[in-house]
Amino acid sequence: MSATTSTPPRVTTGHVSPRLIMATTGRVLRQLRHDHRTIAMMLVLPSVLLGLLYLLWQDLPTPPGQLSLFDRVGLTMLGIFPFMVMFLVTSIAMLRERTSGTLERLLTTPMARLDLLLGYGIAFGLAAALQAVVTVTIATTVYDLEVTGSVWLVVLIAVVDAVLGVALGLLASAFARSEFQAVQFMPVVVLPQFFLCGLLVPREQMAGWLQAISDVLPLTYAVEALQEVGRSTEATGTMWVDVAIVAGAALIALALAAATLRRRTS
Amino acid sequence: MDAVTVTDLVVDRGRRRVLPGLSFAVPAGQVTGLLGPSGSGKTTLMRALVGVQQVRSGTVTVLGEPAGSPALRSRVGYVTQAPSVYEDLTVRENARYFAALYGKGSREADDAVADVGLADAAGQLVGNLSGGQRGRASLACALVGGPEVLVLDEPTVGLDPVLRVELWARFHALADAGTTLVVSSHVMDEAGRCDRLLLLRDGELIADSTPAQLRADGRSEDLEEAFLNVVRAREEVAA
Numbered sequence: 001m002s003a004t005t006s007t008p009p010r011v012t013t014g015h016v017s018p019r020l021i022m023a024t025t026g027r028v029l030r031q032l033r034h035d036h037r038t039i040a041m042m043l044v045l046p047s048v049l050l051g052l053l054y055l056l057w058q059d060l061p062t063p064p065g066q067l068s069l070f071d072r073v074g075l076t077m078l079g080i081f082p083f084m085v086m087f088l089v090t091s092i093a094m095l096r097e098r099t100s101g102t103l104e105r106l107l108t109t110p111m112a113r114l115d116l117l118l119g120y121g122i123a124f125g126l127a128a129a130l131q132a133v134v135t136v137t138i139a140t141t142v143y144d145l146e147v148t149g150s151v152w153l154v155v156l157i158a159v160v161d162a163v164l165g166v167a168l169g170l171l172a173s174a175f176a177r178s179e180f181q182a183v184q185f186m187p188v189v190v191l192p193q194f195f196l197c198g199l200l201v202p203r204e205q206m207a208g209w210l211q212a213i214s215d216v217l218p219l220t221y222a223v224e225a226l227q228e229v230g231r232s233t234e235a236t237g238t239m240w241v242d243v244a245i246v247a248g249a250a251l252i253a254l255a256l257a258a259a260t261l262r263r264r265t266s
Numbered sequence: 267m268d269a270v271t272v273t274d275l276v277v278d279r280g281r282r283r284v285l286p287g288l289s290f291a292v293p294a295g296q297v298t299g300l301l302g303p304s305g306s307g308k309t310t311l312m313r314a315l316v317g318v319q320q321v322r323s324g325t326v327t328v329l330g331e332p333a334g335s336p337a338l339r340s341r342v343g344y345v346t347q348a349p350s351v352y353e354d355l356t357v358r359e360n361a362r363y364f365a366a367l368y369g370k371g372s373r374e375a376d377d378a379v380a381d382v383g384l385a386d387a388a389g390q391l392v393g394n395l396s397g398g399q400r401g402r403a404s405l406a407c408a409l410v411g412g413p414e415v416l417v418l419d420e421p422t423v424g425l426d427p428v429l430r431v432e433l434w435a436r437f438h439a440l441a442d443a444g445t446t447l448v449v450s451s452h453v454m455d456e457a458g459r460c461d462r463l464l465l466l467r468d469g470e471l472i473a474d475s476t477p478a479q480l481r482a483d484g485r486s487e488d489l490e491e492a493f494l495n496v497v498r499a500r501e502e503v504a505a
Binding site: 019020023024026027030031034035100101102104105106107108109110111263264265266 | 278279316317318336339340344346348349353369391
């Protein structure tokens with residue numbers, strides 16, 4: 001019998017524990033590993049969609065001295081895909097934790113709420129890194145996407161975007177009672193950010209109030225960071241500020257998500 | 267020595283008062299059965315014991331600490347009525363994850379899986395198991411922490427009689443080793459297997475007794491019959 005009372009009680013506090021975070025990261029990745037189709041879709045789908053854009057704009061003439069439409073939009077999509085995919089995957093995963101009773105159970109264990117959320121963030125951040133490496137490789141080799149700066153910066157920005165998606169997904173799951181509701185948060189959270197990020201209409205040409213909204217949406221900064229990498233050979237100060245803003249927004253969303261995880265419920 | 271003390275516990279869910287003011291104690295190192303029909307407040311009470319239930323008033327003390335306090339989280343195990351394990355992980359992976367949360371290793375995890383009779387199914391995804399097996403996988407994930415107090419919500423539902431007897435033997439072995447168990451059930455034939463009984467009906471404690479005492483009070487060898495007699499006697503007093 002493994003269960004005895006001779007085990008000395010371990011005093012636990014509400015502090016974050018790297019050991020518990022890594023245990024959770026490992027668990028989430030193991031869950032993913034059992035789901036082959038999800039892995040395949042996560043890794044391949046962005047490349048396929050990007051290929052569709054490539055073919056769509058292939059024969060369109062580009063005015064001299066300008067970036068081709070594919071170079072401009074394709075690069076931006078490298079940041080938008082991981083944000084979108086990870087938002088969706090995380091909000092469903094967290095909703096399952098809530099509805100299956102595993103969340104309630106986890107909250108009775110020594111685990112702190114942030115351990116759980118950071119575990120998710122790291123797990124899906126790693127998945128996003130793999131996704132970004134695959135997509136960036138295909139985009140720059142098969143589709144001849146031109147990136148003036150380092151492709152590793154593109155991967156970094158994609159991962160930070162993914163972590164933002166994870167954090168917002170964790171937060172959104174608190175407001176969904178069913179999976180039907182959870183998937184519908186995707187357009188609510190993602191599309192306005194996509195419309196206003198400066199890709200469809202340059203931000204300078206937007207109405208003032210729209211630009212003001214665009215200013216407070218984190219995806220705007222992710223897109224600007226990617227545009228900086230697309231233009232400059234070296235990492236610019238603007239790009240680092242943008243990355244910091246996106247990361248900061250992710251941390252705020254994680255903190256808010258932690259606040260929605262109530263240990264005691266009615 | 268009491269492992270759990272509940273004093274004047276009042277719990278509301280929505281506008282409904284589920285527990286109108288319970289007081290009782292659970293002795294350490296014994297199997298205490300929490301019996302009552304579905305909807306009598308058993309699950310709400312168990313959630314209060316592990317500190318995930320919002321309570322209106324009253325106190326719940328477990329091992330000398332307020333229920334749900336951080337220091338208790340590695341000392342109290344909870345198994346919900348619906349199996350709360352990850353369906354897309356194997357039994358072993360589930361047990362190892364919960365082992366890690368309690369600071370235990372993979373050896374303890376494998377032992378816990380074997381203890382609930384799932385050693386042969388350890389490599390299977392929980393989603394592919396039968397309902398009874400899932401329940402046992404869920405139980406393994408609580409045993410793995412080696413808790414001093416184990417709160418089990420209807421752990422034997424849907425199990426075949428042989429397994430049920432085995433599990434009850436397991437519960438008593440744990441109690442003999444010093445673990446305090448609180449086990450809920452809605453079937454009275456399990457009442458006889460408990461050291462102590464708490465009978466709950468509409469959130470009220472009908473009896474805080476032992477099987478032998480209940481048989482005497484209810485003037486019947488059959489616990490179900492005895493329970494009914496006690497309920498009727500109370501109703502006559504109230505009327």
